[in-house]
Amino acid sequence: MQDSNPRRRVRSPSGYPGYPNRPCLPEMPPLLEEGGRIGRFMARSLPCVPMGCSACCRETTMPLTKAEASLLARRTGLSVEDFTWRNNDILTLLNNEETRACVFLLTSSSDVSADGMCSVYEVRPQGCRTYPNVLNHEDKAILDEGCPHRHRFPEPSDDDAVVLLNLEERLLHEE
Numbered sequence: 001m002q003d004s005n006p007r008r009r010v011r012s013p014s015g016y017p018g019y020p021n022r023p024c025l026p027e028m029p030p031l032l033e034e035g036g037r038i039g040r041f042m043a044r045s046l047p048c049v050p051m052g053c054s055a056c057c058r059e060t061t062m063p064l065t066k067a068e069a070s071l072l073a074r075r076t077g078l079s080v081e082d083f084t085w086r087n088n089d090i091l092t093l094l095n096n097e098e099t100r101a102c103v104f105l106l107t108s109s110s111d112v113s114a115d116g117m118c119s120v121y122e123v124r125p126q127g128c129r130t131y132p133n134v135l136n137h138e139d140k141a142i143l144d145e146g147c148p149h150r151h152r153f154p155e156p157s158d159d160d161a162v163v164l165l166n167l168e169e170r171l172l173h174e175e
């Protein structure tokens, strides 16, 4: 289900509905060739990866900046229109009609608990990287209740809130 309010992408309770945390396997896509080693290190450090969780990439309403969309288009060879839609004029990742997951999630199932791997892990949008951190109504960063493994992540700091506020500003005000 797509959220009609773009401000909520970085805010609780709907927050970023999924912020994907699962990287591609090294043998999968060429996108891992650059920075792959760093990517694998990051992957090991994310609590959700060993759990095989891709819940945050399903029925996503993840927003992305134009620069992030351009980078994804260059790296995948797709047109921006192939993987985004405009949610109140903010670019937002599309879901696959069959799996109801982000079009970049490698999965064959629409089950929220099914395995899935991000095919663009190295160039995923910042919102994907910062999840499950989201902003509450007081502009404080908190762990999104929608993340089933949130208790395994460190409590967000004031710096994390600044990162999300800056992202929200860019998303809301870019031309």
Ligand code: SF4
Binding pocket: 018, 019, 020, 021, 022, 056, 057, 060, 062, 093, 102, 103, 104, 105, 106, 117, 118, 119, 120, 121, 124, 125, 128
């Ligand atoms: S870009 Fe990758 S991490 Fe972000 S929602 Fe899509 S599959 Fe998940």
